[in-house]
Every structure is written in structure tokens, then in C-alpha cells.
Amino acid sequence: MEHALILGVILFTAGLMTVITKRNAIMVLIGIELMLNAANLNLIVFNQNSPGLSGRFFALFVIVVAVCEAAVGLAIVLRVYKYYQTSEPDQINELKD
Amino acid sequence: MSLLTLYVFECLAGVAALSILFVRNVFHAALLLIVCLISLAGVFVIYNAEFIAVTQILVYAGGVLVLIIFGIMLSSRLAGKPLQVKSQYVLPASLIGIFSATSLIQLFYKQQFFQQPVAKAGNPITQTGIALMSDFVLPFEVVGLLLLIALLGAAVTASSFYTKKQ
Numbered sequence: 001m002e003h004a005l006i007l008g009v010i011l012f013t014a015g016l017m018t019v020i021t022k023r024n025a026i027m028v029l030i031g032i033e034l035m036l037n038a039a040n041l042n043l044i045v046f047n048q049n050s051p052g053l054s055g056r057f058f059a060l061f062v063i064v065v066a067v068c069e070a071a072v073g074l075a076i077v078l079r080v081y082k083y084y085q086t087s088e089p090d091q092i093n094e095l096k097d
Numbered sequence: 098m099s100l101l102t103l104y105v106f107e108c109l110a111g112v113a114a115l116s117i118l119f120v121r122n123v124f125h126a127a128l129l130l131i132v133c134l135i136s137l138a139g140v141f142v143i144y145n146a147e148f149i150a151v152t153q154i155l156v157y158a159g160g161v162l163v164l165i166i167f168g169i170m171l172s173s174r175l176a177g178k179p180l181q182v183k184s185q186y187v188l189p190a191s192l193i194g195i196f197s198a199t200s201l202i203q204l205f206y207k208q209q210f211f212q213q214p215v216a217k218a219g220n221p222i223t224q225t226g227i228a229l230m231s232d233f234v235l236p237f238e239v240v241g242l243l244l245l246i247a248l249l250g251a252a253v254t255a256s257s258f259y260t261k262k263q
Contacts, residue, residue: 005205007107011133014114015199017258020190024182026123026168030130031162034114037137044146048214053224056146057233063149063156064240068247070161074168075255081172082257090185 004045011038025077025087034068060097099143106139123180127165131158145217148225 003033018027040059045056081087111134116179117126134157141150207259217224 002210004103004144006202007108007111007140008103008210009198009201009205010111011114011137013194014118015117016197017190017194017224020186021184021191022182023185024123024180025174025181026165027126028217029168030117030165033130034117034133037134040149041137041140044141044144044149046210047146048144049210051217053228056149056225057228058238059146059149060152061236061240062146063152064244067156067160068244070164071251072247072254074164075251077168078171078255087172 002045004041007042008038011041021092023088027090028089029073033066033070036062101139103143106136106143110136122179123169125184127162127169131162145221148222250261
């Protein structure tokens with residue numbers, strides 16, 4: 001049993017609860033980043049067991065995709081904030097006015 | 098010594114991640130996220146993934162933190178006041194969190210994943226560079242293209258230049 005797996009569980013749970021509880025779209029993005037990093041940690045820990053390097057490259061590509069997600073997500077948050085004057089996800093419940 | 102460093106980095110990452118749940122200020126949450134991610138980079142170094150650790154620090158401390166802080170500054174209504182955020186659905190979220198954590202930990206304890214780590218010969222950075230240009234060249238190029246498209250899309254989405262003309 002590796003204790004880094006426990007750290008992965010803690011990170012994933014904290015990210016999941018942040019996504020559910022916080023009433024701000026930026027906090028939701030922070031929670032998603034935490035969950036992606038928990039997956040990354042698991043990939044790197046399990047790669048210790050295999051002779052190849054595939055897990056590390058998977059983690060590298062996950063980091064790049066996380067950056068894409070953060071950039072596009074924050075752009076959408078700013079756009080929605082300009083229109084609705086709020087960044088609380090529950091209040092934005094229509095696509096067209 | 099290495100084990101002690103590993104414990105320190107892991108405790109730092111876990112405490113920072115858990116305290117994101119309890120802070121009210123979004124700016125403090127962003128700073129705690131960076132503390133957590135940099136400690137994770139330290140954990141990656143101890144698990145022999147140096148290239149991933151350097152990428153993590155470069156990308157998150159240089160890119161994502163700046164993006165998140167821009168997002169916080171541009172979306173706070175009252176300038177000069179910190180952006181406070183309230184919590185909702187606390188009880189269902191804690192139930193879901195306890196359920197997912199206990200089931201994952203139980204899963205990890207039931208499976209015997211680790212007999213002993215496989216020793217990898219050679220310099221890991223050299224191997225990473227060679228593999229990135231031979232075996233993994235297609236995903237490397239595809240992910241570069243994806244990054245370009247996503248950043249262009251983010252710039253177009255956030256700017257008001259294209260919507261005011263019509």
C-alpha cells in the first residue's frame with residue numbers, strides 16, 4: 001500500500017466537495033483542477049510498477065488538457081459575468097434572455 | 098531522508114487541498130491551490146518523474162495561477178473588497194465525500210497493487226526526450242494543436258471585439 005494513493009483520495013474528495021458546495025464558478029474550476037491532479041498523482045505512482053513510461057506521458061498530456069480547460073473555462077466565466085453580473089452557477093439557468 | 102521529505106510534501110498538499118474547502122475568500126483558495134500543486138511537484142520528484150514536476154511548476158505557477166487571479170479580479174463587483182463565497186449543499190456534499198473516500202480507500206486496501214517497483218535503467222530525462230520524439234510524437238503534436246485551438250478560442254470568447262460589430 002502506497003500512502004501517495006491516500007493523498008490522491010484526499011485530493012479527489014476535496015475537489016469533488018469543492019465542486020458541489022461552493023457558490024462561485026471560479027471555485028468550481030479550482031475543484032476540477034484538484035480532481036485532475038489527483039488522477040495525475042495516481043498515474044505517476046502506478047507508473048512505478050510498469051517498465052515503460054506511458055503513465056508519465058499520460059500525466060503530461062493531462063496537464064496540458066487541464067490548462068486548456070482552465071483557459072476556456074475562465075473565458076466563459078468572464079463572458080457570463082459580463083452578461084449576467086453574477087458568477088454563481090445556480091443563478092445562470094437560461095441560455096437566451 | 099527521502100521518505101521524510103515525501104511525508105512533508107504529502108502532508109502539505111493534503112492540508113492545502115482540505116483547507117480549500119473551508120476558506121471563504123476565493124483569492125486565498127487560489128493561493129492554497131498553488132501551494133497544493135507545488136507540493137505535488139515535490140512528490141513527483143520523489144517518484145522519479147522530474148520532467149512532470151518541472152512542467153507542473155511551470156504550467157500551474159506560471160499559467161493557471163495568473164489566469165485564475167485575472168478571473169477573480171475581473172469578476173468581483175466591488176473593487177477593493179475581497180470576493181467572498183458561500184457554501185451550499187453542505188450535508189449531501191459531505192455524505193458524497195465520505196462515501197467516495199471510504200470506498201476508494203477500501204478498494205486500494207483490498208487490491209495488492211504493489212509488490213516492488215520496477216527499476217528503470219538510464220537517465221529518466223534522456224528517456225523522456227527520446228520517447229517524446231519517437232513513440233509519443235503523435236499525441237505530442239495533437240496535444241500541441243489542441244492547446245493552440247483552446248487558447249485561440251479562449252481569447253476570442255473573452256474579448257468583446259467580435260460581438261460589438263454586429
